[in-house]
Amino acid sequence: MNLFQVIGCFALLAATSAKALTIVGYDSATNDRFASGYPTAPVENTSASFLGNGYDLSGVGWNAANSAQSFAMISDQHFVYANHYGPGAGSTLNFYSPTLDTVVSYGVSSTTYNFTFNGQTSDFAVGMLSTSLNAAHGITSYPILELNTLASYLGLPALIYGHGSNGPRLGANTVDVLLPYNFPGGIGDDSYGIGYSHNGSLSGDSIVEGGDSSGPTFIPWHGSLALVGTHSVVGTISSVPYSIDNFIPQYLGQMQTFGIDFSVVPEPSRFLLLLLGACALLRRRHRAPRE
Numbered sequence: 001m002n003l004f005q006v007i008g009c010f011a012l013l014a015a016t017s018a019k020a021l022t023i024v025g026y027d028s029a030t031n032d033r034f035a036s037g038y039p040t041a042p043v044e045n046t047s048a049s050f051l052g053n054g055y056d057l058s059g060v061g062w063n064a065a066n067s068a069q070s071f072a073m074i075s076d077q078h079f080v081y082a083n084h085y086g087p088g089a090g091s092t093l094n095f096y097s098p099t100l101d102t103v104v105s106y107g108v109s110s111t112t113y114n115f116t117f118n119g120q121t122s123d124f125a126v127g128m129l130s131t132s133l134n135a136a137h138g139i140t141s142y143p144i145l146e147l148n149t150l151a152s153y154l155g156l157p158a159l160i161y162g163h164g165s166n167g168p169r170l171g172a173n174t175v176d177v178l179l180p181y182n183f184p185g186g187i188g189d190d191s192y193g194i195g196y197s198h199n200g201s202l203s204g205d206s207i208v209e210g211g212d213s214s215g216p217t218f219i220p221w222h223g224s225l226a227l228v229g230t231h232s233v234v235g236t237i238s239s240v241p242y243s244i245d246n247f248i249p250q251y252l253g254q255m256q257t258f259g260i261d262f263s264v265v266p267e268p269s270r271f272l273l274l275l276l277g278a279c280a281l282l283r284r285r286h287r288a289p290r291e
Helices: 248-258 268-287
Strands: 034-036 061-063 066-073 080-082 093-098 104-117 120-129 157-164 166-175 177-181 191-196 216-221 224-237 242-246
Touching: 034 216, 066 157, 066 216, 080 224, 093 177, 093 191, 104 248, 120 191, 120 248, 157 224, 157 248, 177 242, 191 224, 191 248, 242 248
Parallel strands: none
Antiparallel strands: 061 066, 061 093, 080 120, 093 104, 104 120, 157 166, 157 216, 177 191, 191 242, 216 224, 224 242
16 A cells, blocks of 8 residues: 545645545436525535435535545534644534524634544544534534444445535445555554445446545434545555555544544444343243243
């Protein structure tokens, strides 16, 4: 595996110099979140072919100062991003309110949470809005997909959120790999990632590009969206192009330590109830009198 290259443009380059989320056979009706008007007066894409049909994308907002930069909410105040491409304290995040059919704005708090992997600062971070989301705005937050084993993620279909010339795009891919990686400038493996290979001849296949850092990757989960990553780097593995995201489930323990609000799916309580039910059944069988 060779060295991955940064995709974030470090927020110092103009948005116009950054490439868009690359989608094989890109089609506006299929891939664009908004039909027109982005970023000041966005009109939702209602095409029957849109990849996001049936999913709530209201919880993905954008930097008012750089509309190519996107962030996903994990609670009514916390959002996730790549450490090298954050919005910065005092920034403003804009969201499309489905209830008001207009853009609403929230300030970004100075409170940020930086995470570590292998004892080093990783490329995953969590930020806070200055105030909680107003319920009247109808903006959602996303649970994090927490499965029992790493192997359980492999082969899952993914929806990748990035930017394009007409505003944010949604592309498709499949989870191919989970691995520690060295974010450029780090010493050794300082982050943990989830990866998606790119097949340039496969219609609809996607790969992130410059300026897409911090954008979310979702796994469709029983009719809703669950978060697994934030875009971090691109590179090649065995000469095959890959997108690598920060793998959010790797950092759940640290998130709990920081006191960050978040939820997961499948809900642990459901598994606990099943486990308790199984234990009760075993006890009943154990105590049943012999005939």
